[in-house]
Amino acid sequence: MTQLELLAPAKNLECGIAAIDHGADAVYIGAPRFGARAAAGNSVEDIRTLCLHAHQFAARVYVTVNTILYDDELQATQLLIQQLYDAGVDAILVQDMGILKMSLPPIALHASTQTDNRTADKVRWLRSLGFRRVVLARELSVDEIAEIHRQVSDVELEVFVHGALCVSYSGLCYVSQHCFQRSANRGECAQFCRMKFDMLDADGRELEHQRYLLSLKDMNQLQHLEELIDAGACSFKIEGRLKDASYVKNVVAAYSQRLDAVIAKHPDAYCRASKGRVSYSFTPNLKKTFNRGFTTYFLHGRQPDIFSPDTPKAMGEFVGTVKELRHDSFNVAGTASFANGDGLCFINADHELEGFRVNRAQGNRLFPYQMPNNLRSGMALYRNYDQEFERLLSRPTSERKLPISMHLSVTDDGFCLSANGVSVSVPCEHQVANKLQHENIQRQLSKLGGTIYECCEVTFDDGFNYFIPNSLLSELRRLLVEALNNPSNPCSDTAGHTVLSVSSNEPVPRYAYSYLYNIANRLSRDFYHTDAISAYEIKSEDGPVMQCRHCLRYALGYCVKHGGKHPAWKEPLSLRLADGRQFRLEFDCKNCQMNVYASR
Numbered sequence: 001m002t003q004l005e006l007l008a009p010a011k012n013l014e015c016g017i018a019a020i021d022h023g024a025d026a027v028y029i030g031a032p033r034f035g036a037r038a039a040a041g042n043s044v045e046d047i048r049t050l051c052l053h054a055h056q057f058a059a060r061v062y063v064t065v066n067t068i069l070y071d072d073e074l075q076a077t078q079l080l081i082q083q084l085y086d087a088g089v090d091a092i093l094v095q096d097m098g099i100l101k102m103s104l105p106p107i108a109l110h111a112s113t114q115t116d117n118r119t120a121d122k123v124r125w126l127r128s129l130g131f132r133r134v135v136l137a138r139e140l141s142v143d144e145i146a147e148i149h150r151q152v153s154d155v156e157l158e159v160f161v162h163g164a165l166c167v168s169y170s171g172l173c174y175v176s177q178h179c180f181q182r183s184a185n186r187g188e189c190a191q192f193c194r195m196k197f198d199m200l201d202a203d204g205r206e207l208e209h210q211r212y213l214l215s216l217k218d219m220n221q222l223q224h225l226e227e228l229i230d231a232g233a234c235s236f237k238i239e240g241r242l243k244d245a246s247y248v249k250n251v252v253a254a255y256s257q258r259l260d261a262v263i264a265k266h267p268d269a270y271c272r273a274s275k276g277r278v279s280y281s282f283t284p285n286l287k288k289t290f291n292r293g294f295t296t297y298f299l300h301g302r303q304p305d306i307f308s309p310d311t312p313k314a315m316g317e318f319v320g321t322v323k324e325l326r327h328d329s330f331n332v333a334g335t336a337s338f339a340n341g342d343g344l345c346f347i348n349a350d351h352e353l354e355g356f357r358v359n360r361a362q363g364n365r366l367f368p369y370q371m372p373n374n375l376r377s378g379m380a381l382y383r384n385y386d387q388e389f390e391r392l393l394s395r396p397t398s399e400r401k402l403p404i405s406m407h408l409s410v411t412d413d414g415f416c417l418s419a420n421g422v423s424v425s426v427p428c429e430h431q432v433a434n435k436l437q438h439e440n441i442q443r444q445l446s447k448l449g450g451t452i453y454e455c456c457e458v459t460f461d462d463g464f465n466y467f468i469p470n471s472l473l474s475e476l477r478r479l480l481v482e483a484l485n486n487p488s489n490p491c492s493d494t495a496g497h498t499v500l501s502v503s504s505n506e507p508v509p510r511y512a513y514s515y516l517y518n519i520a521n522r523l524s525r526d527f528y529h530t531d532a533i534s535a536y537e538i539k540s541e542d543g544p545v546m547q548c549r550h551c552l553r554y555a556l557g558y559c560v561k562h563g564g565k566h567p568a569w570k571e572p573l574s575l576r577l578a579d580g581r582q583f584r585l586e587f588d589c590k591n592c593q594m595n596v597y598a599s600r
Contacts, residue, residue, distance in 0.1 A: 322379045
């Protein structure tokens with residue numbers, strides 16, 4: 001039976017626990033250093049605490065150690081990995097191949113999406129090095145995922161299913177380093193793709209003015225999990241290590257329920273990778289938490305509406321259109337209900353996003369703190385902060401319990417209580433009851449409030465009819481819970497980790513430019529058997545600073561290959577920032593890819 005894993009982000013310990021409690025089978029979290037989100041580091045002690053919580057439910061904890069490393073960081077990285085292993089971490093995500101040359105504990109290593117995993121050849125090479133799992137590029141279609149699984153069926157495939165999208169293939173974006181000396185490969189992305197650009201033709205004619213031409217919508221594959229499962233993916237990753245706990249609660253709950261529904265259709269083929277049953281006190285709604293609008297990206301090939309040129313910010317859910325305006329209020333035509341404190345927004349006539357807060361809501365008449373000057377009748381209105389929903393998520397919203405079946409039996413000098421392969425005994429006189437005691441015994445043993453367990457049944461030896469004092473039943477219950485919680489009987493199976501190899505008969509994937517290997521330290525040079533290659537962060541070259549599947553020719557309706565109009569402009573095109581810096585666009589139609597070059 002195939003285990004399916006819902007993998008959630010953890011900004012910190014609070015978010016990690018929230019993810020587990022709301023149904024995640026695993027979480028990924030940043031360590032104090034060397035994670036691909038420099039602003040989302042956590043202490044080893046917090047990670048140890050998260051492991052203890054997760055492992056109660058056989059859920060796993062993965063830690064991101066997926067930046068490229070410099071020589072003076074190698075020793076600290078090796079020490080950190082040992083500390084993470086000692087803390088109980090189940091795997092680490094890796095980008096820098098120099099890590100394979102270190103003396104490592106037997107911890108599982110996953111190939112991060114930063115290693116640019118978009119072909120079967122690349123996945124096969126990583127598997128030959130001993131990687132148990134490969135995190136695939138976000139840009140792959142369901143057919144491409146299926147083909148990789150067909151060719152390399154003995155490696156776990158992890159795919160992104162929700163959250164923010166990088167416009168460049170991960171690991172191959174150097175524009176932050178070029179523009180701001182902030183390396184995306186070292187967790188310091190400057191969000192270049194969320195900036196405004198003019199688009200110019202070869203004659204300097206302005207084709208687009210100050211638009212967010214590289215800002216993609218957010219991924220949402222909630223309705224396509226079954227397709228991804230059929231394609232061979234086994235881990236479904238939610239992006240968002242900078243998101244807060246309310247985001248994690250809502251998104252994890254939505255995907256966990258959906259994954260359970262898919263498994264219910266195929267109970268003999270699939271199961272969840274962790275244990276426990278989750279109950280929720282709210283109904284998840286993905287439109288109500290941060291999103292830039294949703295896209296399935298390239299799941300079914302090229303789609304025309306994957307980017308958001310008017311704003312890189314969250315617009316939230318559509319709630320109606322503006323109707324009658326007065327000097328201090330306006331009406332909304334629609335069925336949504338509103339609350340004092342809601343955050344609303346709209347796109348004005350200049351294609352700019354404007355937002356405001358609702359001071360008072362009277363039905364569908366809204367009184368803002370200050371009336372927006374550019375609000376007009378007929379404009380679409382969106383809610384990007386739902387006061388009532390956020391208030392709901394700020395409270396406890398889920399309970400995760402491990403169902404257990406107890407069995408009470410007789411011993412020579414007392415009674416034995418068993419569950420989940422664990423048994424505890426107490427001495428007690430065998431006193432035959434005047435009437436059957438099963439109902440009272442079941443009621444007393446089922447009082448598991450305050451623990452992670454819930455009793456689904458109590459069974460007895462044949463002919464069992466003894467009187468047992470309630471105090472003794474309570475003691476049996478307490479001892480059983482202690483035994484179930486005993487670290488010597490962990491729920492999480494962390495054994496059997498692959499020992500990695502640094503040699504392989506598989507050919508090393510080839511790149512057109514040497515800096516794309518991201519070699520920044522001596523161990524990585526040893527791994528690739530070269531002294532001549534340096535990462536872009538050390539020595540820049542004249543190759544592309546971004547490689548994108550998102551294509552502006554296609555997005556603007558001028559890709560003849562896909563039925564678009566024949567462009568009247570003269571190429572090459574370029575993008576221009578507000579400060580005047582320009583970036584040349586190259587349309588690699590053979591590979592259906594757009595490359596971005598920095599002008600020197």
